[in-house]
Amino acid sequence: MKKIRFPALRFLLILLLMILFIGCSINSTPNNSNNTGPILTKLSEVHGTYQWNDEIKRIVYSKKGLIEEILSSQDPHISVRTLVSCLNDLSPTNSTMDGKAVVMGLICYEALSQTAYYEHTTSNGDIAEKWAGHIQPSATAKELDAAKRAWEIVLKSKSYVLL
Amino acid sequence: MPVIPSSINSVTIEFATSVNKEVTQTMIDGLNHCIKSNIATGHTLSKIYISSANDSHTLPSRHMQSKAVDISRINGTKMVLGYPQGGTIKAIVDAIQNEFEGFSSKRENFGPHIKKKLGKDKTVSGHADHIHLSVN
Numbered sequence: 001m002k003k004i005r006f007p008a009l010r011f012l013l014i015l016l017l018m019i020l021f022i023g024c025s026i027n028s029t030p031n032n033s034n035n036t037g038p039i040l041t042k043l044s045e046v047h048g049t050y051q052w053n054d055e056i057k058r059i060v061y062s063k064k065g066l067i068e069e070i071l072s073s074q075d076p077h078i079s080v081r082t083l084v085s086c087l088n089d090l091s092p093t094n095s096t097m098d099g100k101a102v103v104m105g106l107i108c109y110e111a112l113s114q115t116a117y118y119e120h121t122t123s124n125g126d127i128a129e130k131w132a133g134h135i136q137p138s139a140t141a142k143e144l145d146a147a148k149r150a151w152e153i154v155l156k157s158k159s160y161v162l163l
Numbered sequence: 164m165p166v167i168p169s170s171i172n173s174v175t176i177e178f179a180t181s182v183n184k185e186v187t188q189t190m191i192d193g194l195n196h197c198i199k200s201n202i203a204t205g206h207t208l209s210k211i212y213i214s215s216a217n218d219s220h221t222l223p224s225r226h227m228q229s230k231a232v233d234i235s236r237i238n239g240t241k242m243v244l245g246y247p248q249g250g251t252i253k254a255i256v257d258a259i260q261n262e263f264e265g266f267s268s269k270r271e272n273f274g275p276h277i278k279k280k281l282g283k284d285k286t287v288s289g290h291a292d293h294i295h296l297s298v299n
Contacts, residue, residue, distance in 0.1 A: 053247055055249050055253070056246065056247055056249075056253070056275065058291070060247040064243070064244050064247070065244065068241075068244060113243065113291075113292060114241070114243050114244065114292070117235075117289060117292050117293060118289075119220060119224065119226075119233075119289070119295065121220070121221075121223065121224045121225075123223060124223060125222075125223035125224050125225045125227075125228055125230075126225065126270070126271060126280065126297075127271060127273060127287050127290075127295060128287070129285075129286055129287055129288070130287075130288050131288055131289065134288035134289045157221070159219065159220060159221055160219075161179070161181075161214050161215045161219045161233065161235075162179060162181075162214065163214060163235045163236070163241050163242075163243060163292055163293065
């Protein structure tokens with residue numbers, strides 16, 4: 001290979017290599033590390049409803065399959081972290097209960113409960129009666145806040161279980 | 164300590180990668196009692212997915228005492244998705260939980276169908292997404 005004698009030409013060559021390197025780095029960034037926004041947007045846009053299910057005697061979300069589809073593009077551990085972060089988000093979504101829009105925090109909880117669970121125990125090792133991380137579709141802003149805090153502790157101790 | 168086998172009464176047992184399969188013989192006996200391919204009349208149980216056994220929890224959890232198992236999928240379907248739709252998944256989950264109640268060393272039986280401790284109704288939050296079975 002011919003030696004590059006001109007400093008200006010050498011500088012340009014180095015600059016070109018740097019640009020190429022940066023470009024390749026950006027393109028090779030894994031999808032699951034920077035698509036948090038799109039996934040939350042997609043969850044927010046789902047037109048689901050919370051309805052009473054007579055057979056199992058509880059309120060059930062109608063678009064659980066679609067949530068599963070949306071989350072399937074992302075590593076579940078990243079999903080858990082993302083969904084915990086939005087548990088107290090009070091912005092309205094396209095999903096409804098009794099004709100009213102439900103908040104994003106509830107949809108995040110719905111998606112979280114399809115991804116992972118946590119078992120809170122008593123001092124003798126049995127399952128505890130209540131845990132703030134479990135909420136109902138009727139959850140208030142205060143309960144959503146408490147759920148987020150409870151899940152943040154679980155995240156820190158990495159004690160959740162993937163479904 | 165005994166290990167949960169990869170097949171129980173002709174039912175394939177799948178495990179999450181994080182699962183420590185070492186549990187007490189009583190826990191294995193409990194699984195033998197309620198995991199059967201014909202557990203629900205008119206439906207076939209071909210496989211279950213154990214999401215947690217002696218792992219993923221902190222002491223004093225019964226999991227860490229090797230006395231509890233969580234089942235989160237039936238025939239390859241997540242319980243949290245399949246149960247509300249009724250049909251086979253619901254029939255099998257209901258049957259597993261009902262059958263476990265007949266096991267003499269049962270302790271906790273929490274899932275989408277029933278929530279019982281030592282044979283009595285018990286209020287606990289969660290457990291619409293998996294069955295938690297524990298023994299004394």
